[in-house]
Amino acid sequence: MKTGKVVALSGGIGGAKLALGLDRVLAPGQLTIIANTGDDFRHLGLHISPDIDTLLYTLAGLDDPVRGWGRRDETWNFMQALGQIGGETWFQLGDGDLAIHVERTRRLAGGETLSEVTDGLRRRLGIASAIVPMSDDPVRTRVETDEGWLDFQHYFVRRRCEPRVRALEFAGAATARLAANALAALSDPALAAIIICPSNPYLSVDPIRAVPGLREALHAASAPVIAVSPIIAGQAVKGPTAKMMAELGLMPSAATVAEHYAGLIDVFVVDEADAETGVGGAEKRVGPTLMRNLDDKIGLARLVLGVTGWTV
């Protein structure tokens, strides 16, 4: 057992699974999760932060294990009533889920930062690990497709990732400031590991990397940077990662992800199905990375932390 601090970079569903494992094996206060906010958008007048919400729901045990997104025991009366009066219904907002969007929007309008709002929510939901947006400034992922440029959620949800992807941009990233709590966590002398969760490298991790200062903070940290491949045997566990890689002219493989992270990471964790894959200049670790249940998540968290010599 070690007592150092851990930082995890995470997007939504896939990343949150490992974040939950880490949260369960680490002591309260050891883990800081830096969340992608490139997927954030304003919809129906509400500020929606999908990856932060997925982390909140997952770590609070409020996530829906069957649907795979949103809250458990959800109802959909709002959406039905909204459709009845001609509102936009392409982005599904559950009745319970709405509370977090309404409350966040209210607090932001009152002058709180996204960091403050997020910290208030995670404390209120009884989450021991810190959840920090990568920036309090707006960064918006946009996708260039064969149908032109689309805002991320229009590509991802409204068009169900159907258009072919040509390029990505993170609007606002160049002038965004790394959130103070993210910088503090990465600069903590007690930092023992930086983990890149098995999120989409292009859609979920690259926006975080695009925030000025993040890359420098990773390099300046003496702790090892450990990434977990979101690709297993050429397939994404969930979501459009493999499809998007192919459209970008990349071979969907763990090796390609390792290449993408070259120079950034020290260790690359791949699934047993990819035991023979090349991982560039990084150190390779092999283990079961598919997380179907809580035991799997805790197991992968232990595997990843074990890289640094921890036994948890």
Next chain:
Amino acid sequence: MKTGKVVALSGGIGGAKLALGLDRVLAPGQLTIIANTGDDFRHLGLHISPDIDTLLYTLAGLDDPVRGWGRRDETWNFMQALGQIGGETWFQLGDGDLAIHVERTRRLAGGETLSEVTDGLRRRLGIASAIVPMSDDPVRTRVETDEGWLDFQHYFVRRRCEPRVRALEFAGAATARLAANALAALSDPALAAIIICPSNPYLSVDPIRAVPGLREALHAASAPVIAVSPIIAGQAVKGPTAKMMAELGLMPSAATVAEHYAGLIDVFVVDEADAETGVGGAEKRVGPTLMRNLDDKIGLARLVLGVTGWTV
């Protein structure tokens, strides 16, 4: 049967009952309901128009007949989740009900007027009668109580009308402009009747009367102004009317309401229980005014319209 136009001034629950009766007995396009917006407020970042919503739900058949407010078949997942994250829960917003507040707030932020938004909603909900806010400018009812000045919903909902009322004010009324469609309806040469619904005279009708131009438009109209007493045998059918009248030093009676409307109305309709009451200088009509079901509402609508010689 006559083919003229009818204008009704209405607050929430009580007024909406007669408005529904009028809507049912008049032809599409004959009725314009001018709604009180003094109860409107901003809550959780949302623009809430309680009286307009009550009219929309009632005329669309979406109202909850048991609870007496809000939508039927309502769920409360949002409120529960909001409480879980520490949000304000004193004003109950049902999951389905939220749709109208979110959509209205979004459209207002996009530059539409409250009149435009309301007209869009009532058309979408299949309501044949026009529903027009008294003004597109903010008018906010405030209540001076033995606990000091309270915003209306804080008095009405949060404090459940418990503080003793000393005075009322309609902040913003002096500079508010009568909504264009309200003025047009009152100036229509085909106007045959102006009906003041059995709403709270002080909380629901006075704010409408306080909008500059409304009083003049009523006087200028050749159509008779017909008010229905919200007080039956000294009691309000619902709500704080009688309690508030007593606190204002007024006898809770139909006669007091008639006195309050003196100079404004031509005809005052009282319940059979008040057949012997004085109604000042107005012409008195007596009939059953308690509306427990749709037949009662249609019956009262016929009674009121009958004043002008209509048979409907």
